[in-house]
Amino acid sequence: MTASLLRTSPLGEREAEFAASGMDIREAGFRAMVNVRVDSASAAADAIGIALGVPLPVVPNTVCGGERAAVWLGPDEWLIYGADGDTPRITALATEALGPVSGSVLDLSANRTTIEISGARAREVLAKGCALDLHPRVFGEGHCAQTLIGKTQVLLWQYGNAPDYRILVRASFANYLADWLLDAAASGW
């Protein structure tokens, strides 16, 4: 059984439903996600930012970077997000830059998967189950927030102006969130 030996993403079997939803929605599986904890005022925090090519943002609920990005999780905690396959490089660079200072670098890539949702209706669909004010004057490109959508905890991140959102959700809650988003997309306004 070759198939069972290939890696699978939590929403790999929902692709056809996403495609049929009328929304621009898809799973972006296997992204690199590395949790970094270090004192934000330390030289090590600066060194990690330089090593990774993305500064660790100190403004709460903001993101720095592009394809490789540093997402604010807390005053001393970030998620380094990158392309499929970037995990070993991120982990090595950040670990070396952290050095002997108190902190941690931890590969959490398998903890969450990513749902990307884009386009004019994306904001309205999210607004059905997310209490945050997603109006662009409050929550725009480069903003992120850990919050609830429906009943599950997510990391919501607007990465583009279409608008484009990434929703990072724990693997075991991914199907619940997919059900919820597809239902919100299908029902009327």
Place this chain on the structure above:
Amino acid sequence: MLLIECPWCGQREETEFRYGGQAHVDYPSAPAETGDTEWAEFLFYRDNPAGPFAERWMHAAGCRRWFNAVRDTRTNEFLGVYRIGEGQPA
């Protein structure tokens, strides 16, 4: 829905938070010499004012940070929030 201000994230819905009881209850400074009565008071005795009350809260579904808040127990109004390590506002 009650909105609570996280000192890091700003206003969020109450459902994102966990309650942590009375704030500023110090661990006994000399645990080995603390008697049963004092331990019981440290563990179980809490103030129960009708009015402003300093409490611990945690932004569980958000940044997962503990912070302190002063809440009026009569009206449920939050009078202020402050980060761990910051003094209680007057």
